[in-house]
């Protein structure tokens with residue numbers, strides 16, 4: 124049985140002070156989520172990672188990115204050792220904004236996923252097609268390439284530790300969420316690809332949907348066979364809306 128997961132992606136939002144207010148406000152939510160067997164967490168900006176840890180140690184905390192090299196001349200980047208030093212063990216990899224603005228390729232994501240797994244950390248690997256690809260009916264072709272490259276040279280033991288997030292680019296931050304039918308169809312396709320490669324292990328891999336998820340639509344995704352939770356941007360920023368998301372997952 125796969126545990127449900129709600130992960131908020133804060134992108135470049137919230138100062139450390141605003142993060143502290145949210146983290147303190149989320150203490151009761153962590154208890155509620157635990158009671159109902161749901162994992163909840165957030166991915167704040169780098170400077171706020173230790174702030175969440177300090178004020179709500181029960182919230183899962185993910186970095187929004189990480190470099191695959193242990194150290195070196197990579198201006199503006201962050202290393203696995205730096206994250207581990209402050210007890211951060213999760214990282215989002217290949218978010219569409221990084222694929223679009225930072226030329227993040229699936230091959231580069233694979234290097235990051237392998238580096239994280241080698242350090243016993245959890246990657247949340249984002250995949251998804253652009254609007255043009257969706258309109259040309261190329262969704263599954265794109266997803267197949269992204270899954271194949273992202274999971275290259277990853278053992279089945281390690282594959283079970285990866286979380287996949289299906290995020291159609293046309294639905295991120297647009298208010299145009301994919302229908303639960305479309306999302307389930309693609310997530311089931313992803314699980315099928317993982318089953319071809321890893322057999323039964325695919326049943327353990329958590330697959331999230333992301334893209335304009337709101338308290339009013341989260342339930343429809345969670346009631347499908349292959350969607351195990353959500354990666355949420357805008358609606359994860361206020362504590363009230365985060366609480367409603369959790370309540371509607373229960």
Ligand code: PEP
Pocket residue numbers: 132134290294295296297298333334335336354355356357358
């Ligand atoms: C995201 O940032 O991954 C995301 C899905 O954003 P939003 O929920 O705002 O569409």
